Amino acid sequence: MSSILDSVNQRTQMVGQNRLELLLFRLRGKQVYGINVFKVREVLQCPELTELPQRNPVVRGVAHIRGATISVIDLSLAVGGPSLGDVKNCFVVIAEYNRKVQGFLVKSVERIVNMNWSDIHPPPKGAGKTSYLTAVTDIDGEIVEIIDVEKILAEITPNDDVVSQEYVEESIAKAPQDKVVLIADDSSVARGQIKRTIEQLGYKTHLCKDGKEALDYLEGIVNDGRELNDEVLLLISDIEMPEMDGYTLTAEIRNNEKLKHLWVMLHTSLSGVFNEAMVQKVGANDFIPKFNPDELAQSVQKRMDLED
Template sequence: MSSKTKQAQKLLLFRLSGARQFGIGTLKIREILPFMRLNKLPHSHHAVIGTATFRGSAVPVIDMAAAVGGTPLSREERDKASIIITDIQRQEIGFLVRGVEKIIETDWKQVMPPPKALGSSAFITGLLDVEGDIIQLLDVELLLAMVYPQSLVPEEVSLTDVQSETLKALNILLVDDSQVARKQLSDALDSKAISYQVTSNGDQALQILLRDDELGRPIDILVSDIEMPGLDGYELTFNVRDHGSLKQPYVILHTSLNSEMSLSYANQVGANEALTKFDARELLQAMLRGAEQAR
């Protein structure tokens, strides 16, 4: 196995207003369309401007500028705008943007975490310097949670007493750069009184893995996002598998991408499983499979 098996990361750059550029991973994107006539969607969030017909399905379209607190595009601006059709967290969503720029290839190690001064409400997961321009990577999961707050309501999952006690005995580490995803993961375990550790990036996760192993309480289950600034989920898994003295955890890579390609790369770097966000039942069942292996 080689670290070169990890997937090349590409970003679509686009504008919402002015010259500032934003980015979104191309693996999330199904298609880019010119603005089209939309069907009205009554009683929806103010940023949801209608539905587009995409391959026979009605896809809600969100004015991304309005969703992040900016000025919505005017009717005249919409005529020159683009709709980015995405596949995120098991649903197709269209995002209206002022203009699509280009696709670039990048290394997630070059992505910097956003300044803490931005606070928890910033729709940014990272910053990337591209030829002197600072590209802001949008936290699409947070954006969707603001537009569809019902998506954050924890799903009720039933476990037997034996299953609950089995998971409570494990040392579990959760890793995700999205605050929404971290909340979903945490809620799933909090609802069952299952303890865990959580961090927002792969570099910190690797340090926790090494520290806990040295202290004699190695991590049993590692649940990690794939796309993260710094050490992404693929490389984190590779580094864990490549560390000869480290007691090996059961690795579950967790991604908002509904993509067979991303899941196949997860297997190549040594992950035990790869799941599409977010299904609490699937996650807990995967952890129970990991518990069986840890015995």
């Protein structure tokens, strides 16, 4: 138990400091990619895979690992490249996204680096909507690409973003038309899912691609002398974002006298034992893992109940 608590303490010390750890890996060629260590359960030599009929072409098969059956996705195929080939010469990164455990087939695993989110940047504007990049960074003079895994998973198994009618009927009657729900998420797929969910409930939305853009938006309102509560109902923020993560964004909001009462919901594909301690430390009002439209609707309703 003490080792678990020590681990929680070590991780929560990073909260509000805008830091993360990246696991670096390669697919084909020299390009280096990264994934947040928080999402990684383990890395292992690829075991024997069982092929399934009528599977998605990017799913190489399933592996039986520690009593669980896990789909293994060829990341090179998933981003539009060639197959990684013989799985015996590859590794599998076991990670948890959106409440599901997935295996990602990679060619090699390099190392773990500790970084500041301010050194992680949105992909170049020329990357286009079809790009699978969610961010880029520079490590020792080498460009590292961070893949939009949520986009890949949505293409393999599309998420249902239809809200149950009972929540829609309850919300539409209460939804204020003079306020927006602010959404901050670096994944274009996730932003779209949240936007469609919230707008079904009758709310207007404003989208930001990272925490810094969201903070600038909020500070712009109060710096102009306008009342925040007259314009923004709540913030729904991802945690992992370039420039500024959701934990740091929340901490900055709580430390600003004019912003500190804003209702903040952290909505993330991250999961695990550390989240509750982290959310409490930065002072978020609510936390829900991605992606369930009814749970998102219920969380918005919590904020609306304060208006009654």
